[in-house]
Amino acid sequence: MAVKSAPQRKRRDSSDEVLHRILESAAVQFATFGFEGSSTRTIAENAGVHQAQIGYHVGSKEDLWKVTVNFLFERLRAHVDQALKQSLDESVSEPVRVFEDVIRLHVDHTAKHPELSRIMLIESAKRTARVDWLLKNHVRPILAALELVWAEVRAAGGGRDVSSEEVFMMMIGLAPTPFAQAGLLRPLLGRERCTPERHAQTMIEWIMG
Amino acid sequence: MAVKSAPQRKRRDSSDEVLHRILESAAVQFATFGFEGSSTRTIAENAGVHQAQIGYHVGSKEDLWKVTVNFLFERLRAHVDQALKQSLDESVSEPVRVFEDVIRLHVDHTAKHPELSRIMLIESAKRTARVDWLLKNHVRPILAALELVWAEVRAAGGGRDVSSEEVFMMMIGLAPTPFAQAGLLRPLLGRERCTPERHAQTMIEWIMG
DNA sequence: GCATGGTTTTGTCGATTGACAAAACTATGC
DNA sequence: GCATAGTTTTGTCAATCGACAAAACCATGC
Numbered sequence: 001m002a003v004k005s006a007p008q009r010k011r012r013d014s015s016d017e018v019l020h021r022i023l024e025s026a027a028v029q030f031a032t033f034g035f036e037g038s039s040t041r042t043i044a045e046n047a048g049v050h051q052a053q054i055g056y057h058v059g060s061k062e063d064l065w066k067v068t069v070n071f072l073f074e075r076l077r078a079h080v081d082q083a084l085k086q087s088l089d090e091s092v093s094e095p096v097r098v099f100e101d102v103i104r105l106h107v108d109h110t111a112k113h114p115e116l117s118r119i120m121l122i123e124s125a126k127r128t129a130r131v132d133w134l135l136k137n138h139v140r141p142i143l144a145a146l147e148l149v150w151a152e153v154r155a156a157g158g159g160r161d162v163s164s165e166e167v168f169m170m171m172i173g174l175a176p177t178p179f180a181q182a183g184l185l186r187p188l189l190g191r192e193r194c195t196p197e198r199h200a201q202t203m204i205e206w207i208m209g
Numbered sequence: 210m211a212v213k214s215a216p217q218r219k220r221r222d223s224s225d226e227v228l229h230r231i232l233e234s235a236a237v238q239f240a241t242f243g244f245e246g247s248s249t250r251t252i253a254e255n256a257g258v259h260q261a262q263i264g265y266h267v268g269s270k271e272d273l274w275k276v277t278v279n280f281l282f283e284r285l286r287a288h289v290d291q292a293l294k295q296s297l298d299e300s301v302s303e304p305v306r307v308f309e310d311v312i313r314l315h316v317d318h319t320a321k322h323p324e325l326s327r328i329m330l331i332e333s334a335k336r337t338a339r340v341d342w343l344l345k346n347h348v349r350p351i352l353a354a355l356e357l358v359w360a361e362v363r364a365a366g367g368g369r370d371v372s373s374e375e376v377f378m379m380m381i382g383l384a385p386t387p388f389a390q391a392g393l394l395r396p397l398l399g400r401e402r403c404t405p406e407r408h409a410q411t412m413i414e415w416i417m418g
Numbered sequence: 419g420c421a422t423g424g425t426t427t428t429g430t431c432g433a434t435t436g437a438c439a440a441a442a443c444t445a446t447g448c
Numbered sequence: 449g450c451a452t453a454g455t456t457t458t459g460t461c462a463a464t465c466g467a468c469a470a471a472a473c474c475a476t477g478c
Binding site: 036121122123124125128139169170172180189193205206 | 240243244245247323327329330332334335336337341343344348349352371374375378379381382383386389391393394396397398402411415
């Protein structure tokens with residue numbers, strides 16, 4: 001006695017939905033096993049689609065990696081921009097407060113989505129074509145923006161006496177650590193020591209003094 | 210007219226030599242591509258041996274990973290111990306100087322042999338059997354030792370007002386960054402900014418104040 | 419209802435994976 | 449020089465890899 005209005009055959013997902021599920025799955029897989037350690041079959045399986053659909057919607061495995069990284073950086077940008085716009089309105093001409101928010105937002109994001117940090121980490125061992133692509137399309141622009149903001153902080157008399165490059169290294173080296181290495185650090189240091197709030201506060205004290 | 214005393218057929222390597230070459234090759238491979246991304250065939254190829262020799266000398270791929278990690282930690286321990294023994298003689302009852310040496314030695318080692326840091330980094334995403342093995346056999350003992358030394362530093366009035374866990378996170382998060390991510394950071398920040406001397410000095414200033 | 423184009427499903431290709439077995443080789447002791 | 453143990457080499461196995469082709473499916477406009 002099935003109700004007729006409830007169709008038995010499963011609804012075909014929209015193209016965007018399928019692509020999104022593929023990218024989410026690819027992000028997790030690439031972040032866990034690296035490019036060579038990941039297989040398009042497993043990525044498709046975890047996304048609930050067939051392997052050939054990756055070829056159709058994205059292209060080759062290399063294409064999938066790039067599209068996935070673009071997707072992750074876009075999510076980071078949206079996360080930071082949205083919250084920062086509000087902070088800029090409230091604390092205009094208070095660069096120190098704004099920069100503390102940048103740190104907090106970055107830590108928040110790497111805690112919620114450690115995949116991006118991990119993919120960067122794994123890829124950055126040797127200089128490869130993928131690394132050059134990362135540099136050109138994502139990393140250099142971000143570093144340039146950070147340099148501007150940090151210069152304002154220092155001009156306003158805030159922050160420790162360190163260069164923007166040293167701050168950058170803290171942002172990509174220390175910020176993701178408790179989340180990108182959660183499998184090791186949570187059992188070692190305890191859950192409560194690996195919360196984004198606590199780690200952001202630690203980061204702020206390290207950098208701002 | 211070959212001189213007879215120079216034997217043409219290549220000398221059979223000693224068992225230790227073969228094992229050592231396998232471990233060096235495995236370290237590089239695991240550090241670059243992770244466990245799943247590495248193949249015993251490529252490891253053997255880069256070591257100049259046949260794939261089946263890995264099975265004979267070490268065992269399974271999983272065994273190879275563990276033996277390789279043991280080998281790398283042993284090299285780290287030797288590097289730190291040897292130099293630290295001398296430092297302890299010279300600066301007995303000067304824990305601050307000794308700890309600065311610890312930082313320097315650790316940075317030196319991760320610059321000379323980034324493989325260990327990278328393998329830890331890659332593995333530590335999720336809690337797996339290999340991570341538990343790492344914790345039990347290597348990481349927990351090191352953290353315990355660090356806690357003792359840091360307590361002495363703080364008791365002597367040195368170092369910033371931070372916990373040993375925060376120092377530990379700097380050691381595994383920030384210390385390896387310029388070398389474990391050299392493919393990205395050397396083109397980005399320049400070679401001179403990624404030297405062990407300079408990075409060790411930066412680390413000391415971050416931690417000791 | 420039927421044709422069209424976008425999408426999914428199935429099947430297959432050569433190449434590569436880890437593991438194992440057996441044979442060939444080499445050093446050593448006697 | 450010969451037997452033995454240690455080591456290397458070769459070959460093979462099922463399983464899996466990325467990529468592609470073709471067929472089946474489905475929503476939409478007409």
